[in-house]
Amino acid sequence: MTDYGSAITDNRLRITDYRIVCLAGGVGGAKLAAGLAQIVPPQNLTIIVNTGDDFQHVGLTVCPDLDTVMYTLAGVANPETGWGRAGESWRTMQTVTQLGGPDWFRLGDLDLATHLTRAQLLGEGQTLTAVTRHLCTHLHIQPVILPMSDQPAPTMIESDDGRILPFQTWFVRERWQPSVRQIILPADVKATHAVVRALETADIVIIAPSNPFVSIDPILNVYPIRALLEDMPQVVTAVSPIIGGQAVKGPAAKMMQEMGMEVSATAVAAYYGDLVDLFIYDRQDEGTFVGAGGTAVALDTMMLDGDGRLRVAQDVLHTSLNYLNA
Numbered sequence: 001m002t003d004y005g006s007a008i009t010d011n012r013l014r015i016t017d018y019r020i021v022c023l024a025g026g027v028g029g030a031k032l033a034a035g036l037a038q039i040v041p042p043q044n045l046t047i048i049v050n051t052g053d054d055f056q057h058v059g060l061t062v063c064p065d066l067d068t069v070m071y072t073l074a075g076v077a078n079p080e081t082g083w084g085r086a087g088e089s090w091r092t093m094q095t096v097t098q099l100g101g102p103d104w105f106r107l108g109d110l111d112l113a114t115h116l117t118r119a120q121l122l123g124e125g126q127t128l129t130a131v132t133r134h135l136c137t138h139l140h141i142q143p144v145i146l147p148m149s150d151q152p153a154p155t156m157i158e159s160d161d162g163r164i165l166p167f168q169t170w171f172v173r174e175r176w177q178p179s180v181r182q183i184i185l186p187a188d189v190k191a192t193h194a195v196v197r198a199l200e201t202a203d204i205v206i207i208a209p210s211n212p213f214v215s216i217d218p219i220l221n222v223y224p225i226r227a228l229l230e231d232m233p234q235v236v237t238a239v240s241p242i243i244g245g246q247a248v249k250g251p252a253a254k255m256m257q258e259m260g261m262e263v264s265a266t267a268v269a270a271y272y273g274d275l276v277d278l279f280i281y282d283r284q285d286e287g288t289f290v291g292a293g294g295t296a297v298a299l300d301t302m303m304l305d306g307d308g309r310l311r312v313a314q315d316v317l318h319t320s321l322n323y324l325n326a
């Protein structure tokens with residue numbers, strides 16, 4: 001059995017020669033993307049981001065996962081919350097609340113500048129892809145960040161009491177407490193040409209340790225992304241978001257319980273199935289992990305700080321390159 005987890009043994013395998021695509025949702029995806037951006041030349045790194053969490057709020061188009069990835073790569077993300085911007089103030093929305101506006105979704109003053117700029121450019125007829133490129137240019141972000149689609153693709157949550165909730169209503173307003181009966185993804189959402197081209201020319205596709213159900217599935221649900229990964233001649237690597245039976249952040253573990261799944265890296269590997277060539281899980285689960293048929297490698301996958309993000313990105317890339325060139 002090849003030890004894919006070892007450091008690069010063959011110095012012909014230079015990361016800089018490979019095109020990397022990362023599928024990412026919110027915080028976990030943004031952290032790995034930030035680590036990859038420190039290693040992979042910008043022209044060889046594309047991050048495809050979930051837009052199923054996007055919604056209209058106070059007349060603005062809010063794109064939480066795009067913004068979390070952008071802010072993290074720009075080094076301006078709020079480290080406490082994991083979303084929005086660092087050094088934030090809240091005066092505008094506090095005043096909106098005093099004027100009778102909604103108070104359940106906290107938009108900071110600096111963050112509002114992003115939503116205002118996005119709303120203005122969308123209003124001029126620019127696509128979400130073009131608007132994201134505009135924002136990335138002004139945030140001095142070099143890797144390409146792509147929304148999975150330029151069409152709205154709202155993720156809805158069916159709660160166990162039969163309500164169909166818009167994602168942010170479930171996630172923020174109701175603090176992801178309503179038990180999830182199922183996740184409802186839109187039909188007929190198409191990927192942009194830029195997304196298709198990035199996947200068709202990728203050497204390695206990395207599914208980040210984001211929530212498989214509300215961050216990764218909404219991306220795979222966009223036509224023809226899942227088919228492109230299934231037909232991909234190169235390697236598709238997934239990183240488990242579940243470590244030691246827990247989600248590092250967010251509702252993934254609670255959702256797995258509510259949907260009758262075992263809360264484990266093993267269950268995530270089985271859920272992704274043969275879409276994934278290489279499944280990376282945390283060393284904490286080495287004793288209990290049971291593979292799903294593909295290749296699985298245990299690494300230290302905790303990304304607690306900048307160094308952690310760099311280390312995990314390096315290890316995931318090296319493991320993927322070893323697999324690709326085995």
Ligand code: FO1
Nearest residue numbers: 026053063064067083084104105106107172
């Ligand atoms: N999450 C919360 O739990 N409470 C909030 O008030 C909140 C505001 C917010 C504003 C901008 C933004 O980009 C994200 C925000 N989030 C908030 C997080 C957001 O709901 C999640 O990041 C994603 O939708 C799931 O990853």
